[in-house]
Amino acid sequence: MTETQLIEGILSKQEKYFEELVNRFQPLVLNTCNSFLHNRTDAEDISQEVFIEAFLSLHKFKKESKLSTWLYRIAVNKSLNFIRDNKKRKIIRSIEVFFGGEPKHKLQLADPGLEDAGDLADEEEKMALLHRAVASLPKNQRVAFTLSKFEKLSYVEIADVMELSLASVEGLIHRAKRNVTKKILSHYQKKIA
Amino acid sequence: MNQKFLKKSVSKYLKQLNMNCRDARNSMIVCSTGEMKKPEHDQFLQHLASCSECAKLYQQLDSTLILADKRELVQPNPFLYTRIREKLDKIEQGVSKNAGLPSYQRILRPILLTLGLLIGLYGGNRLGNFYDAKHQEQLTTALTTEFFINDMEMEKLEVQLLNDQ
Numbered sequence: 001m002t003e004t005q006l007i008e009g010i011l012s013k014q015e016k017y018f019e020e021l022v023n024r025f026q027p028l029v030l031n032t033c034n035s036f037l038h039n040r041t042d043a044e045d046i047s048q049e050v051f052i053e054a055f056l057s058l059h060k061f062k063k064e065s066k067l068s069t070w071l072y073r074i075a076v077n078k079s080l081n082f083i084r085d086n087k088k089r090k091i092i093r094s095i096e097v098f099f100g101g102e103p104k105h106k107l108q109l110a111d112p113g114l115e116d117a118g119d120l121a122d123e124e125e126k127m128a129l130l131h132r133a134v135a136s137l138p139k140n141q142r143v144a145f146t147l148s149k150f151e152k153l154s155y156v157e158i159a160d161v162m163e164l165s166l167a168s169v170e171g172l173i174h175r176a177k178r179n180v181t182k183k184i185l186s187h188y189q190k191k192i193a
Numbered sequence: 194m195n196q197k198f199l200k201k202s203v204s205k206y207l208k209q210l211n212m213n214c215r216d217a218r219n220s221m222i223v224c225s226t227g228e229m230k231k232p233e234h235d236q237f238l239q240h241l242a243s244c245s246e247c248a249k250l251y252q253q254l255d256s257t258l259i260l261a262d263k264r265e266l267v268q269p270n271p272f273l274y275t276r277i278r279e280k281l282d283k284i285e286q287g288v289s290k291n292a293g294l295p296s297y298q299r300i301l302r303p304i305l306l307t308l309g310l311l312i313g314l315y316g317g318n319r320l321g322n323f324y325d326a327k328h329q330e331q332l333t334t335a336l337t338t339e340f341f342i343n344d345m346e347m348e349k350l351e352v353q354l355l356n357d358q
Contacts, residue, residue: 022274027267034267044270050282052279126257149261174226181225181258185218188253192246 003067010058018177021067022051028068030073035150036079037133046082050075065160072153072161076143133183137176145170145176212240217247224251225258 001009002021009017029050034043053074061070134142143162147153153161159169210221217240224237241248243331 019274022277022328023269024339026269026273030267030269031264032272034265038265041268043267044273048272048277048280052280053275055281123260127260130257130260149216152262152264155287178222180253180261184257185221185250185254188250189218193251 003065007058007061007063007067010055018055021054025051027072029071032072032075032095032147032151033079035146036076037082042082046075046078049083050078069160072147072157073163076161080139080143081134129184129187130180131137133180133187134176136183137179140164141172141176141179144172148173152187195308205262212236214240214244214247217241218250221251221254225254 001017006017006021006024010021016164026047029047030043033046033050034040037043037046039157050071054071134145139143140162144158147158147161148155155166155173158164158168158173162169164172217237220229220233220237224234229237241251
C-alpha cells in the first residue's frame with residue numbers, strides 16, 4: 001500500500017487504513033518520543049496523541065514531504081510540549097513541597113543536577129548524564145542532536161523535519177556535540193577535583 | 194618579518210611538545226567532535242600516555258559519548274491502535290454531542306457575562322448607598338445622646354467635694 005493510498009483511505013474514513021498507518025509508523029513515532037522523553041509510558045501516551053493529531057489534521061497534510069517526515073515533526077513538537085508542561089508541573093510540585101505539602105505525584109522526567117548521578121550504576125549513570133547534558137541544550141540543538149544521534153536520521157532528513165537548511169542543521173549538530181562534550185567533561189572534572 | 198614568523202612557529206611547536214593538563218582538557222572537546230588535526234592529535238595522545246589523570250578523564254568522557262550511538266529501541270505496543278481508537282471515539286462523540294453549541298456559546302456567553310457584571314455593579318452600588326445612609330443616621334443618634342447629657346449641670350463639683358468631706 002503506497003502512502004498516497006493510505007492517506008486517501010484515511011480521508012475517506014476507512015478504518016483499516018488508519019490502523020495500517022498506526023501499525024506501520026508506530027515504531028518510528030514511539031522511538032522518536034522515547035528519544036526525547038526516555039520513559040516508555042510517557043512515550044506511549046505522546047504517541048497516541050501524535051496519531052490522533054495526524055488523524056484529525058491529515059486533510060492539512062501537503063504531499064510536499066514524506067508522511068514519515070510529517071509524523072516526525074508532530075512527534076518532536078508533542079514531545080517538546082510535554083517536556084515544557086512537565087517543567088511547569090515540577091514548579092507547582094516544588095511550591096507544594098515548600099509549603100509543607102507532600103508532592104501529589106512523582107515526576108517521571110526528573111531533572112536532577114549533573115552532580116547527582118553518582119549513585120546510579122556505571123552505565124546507567126553515564127546514560128543519565130548524557131541525557132541530562134542533551135536536555136540542557138537549546139531547543140533546536142537538542143532536536144537536531146537527538147534526531148541525528150538517537151534516531152539516526154541523515155542531515156537531509158533532519159533538515160526536512162526541522163524545516164531548516166542543510167547548513168543550519170550541520171551547524172546545530174556541531175554546536176550541540178561541543179556543548180554536550182563540555183558539559184560531560186565539566187561533570188567529570190568536578191568529580192576528580 | 195620572517196624572523197618574527199619563525200619565532201612564533203617555534204614557540205607554537207614547543208608549546209605543542211609540552212602539552213599541559215589544561216591544554217589537554219581543551220583538546221578533549223576538539224578530539225571528541227572529530228576536529229583535531231594530526232600533529233595536535235599526536236601531542237594529545239602523548240600527553241594522555243604520560244598523565245594518568247587526563248587519561249582517566251578522557252576514557253570516562255569517551256565511554257559516555259559513545260552511548261549516544263547506542264539506540265534504545267522501544268518495542269511496539271500491540272494495543273496502541275485500540276487505545277487511539279477509543280480516544281478518537283470519545284472525541285467524535287464529544288463533537289456530535291456539542292454540535293450546534295459553539296455558535297450558541299459564542300453569542301450567549303458574552304451577553305450573559307456582561308449582564309451579570311452590570312447587575313453586580315448596580316447591586317453593589319445600591320447596597321453601598323443603603324449602608325451609608327443607615328450608618329450616618331446611627332452615628333448622628335449616638336453623638337446626640339452622648340454629647341447633650343451634661344452631668345456638671347445636674348451636680349456641681351463643689352457640692353460633691355463638700356459631701357465627700
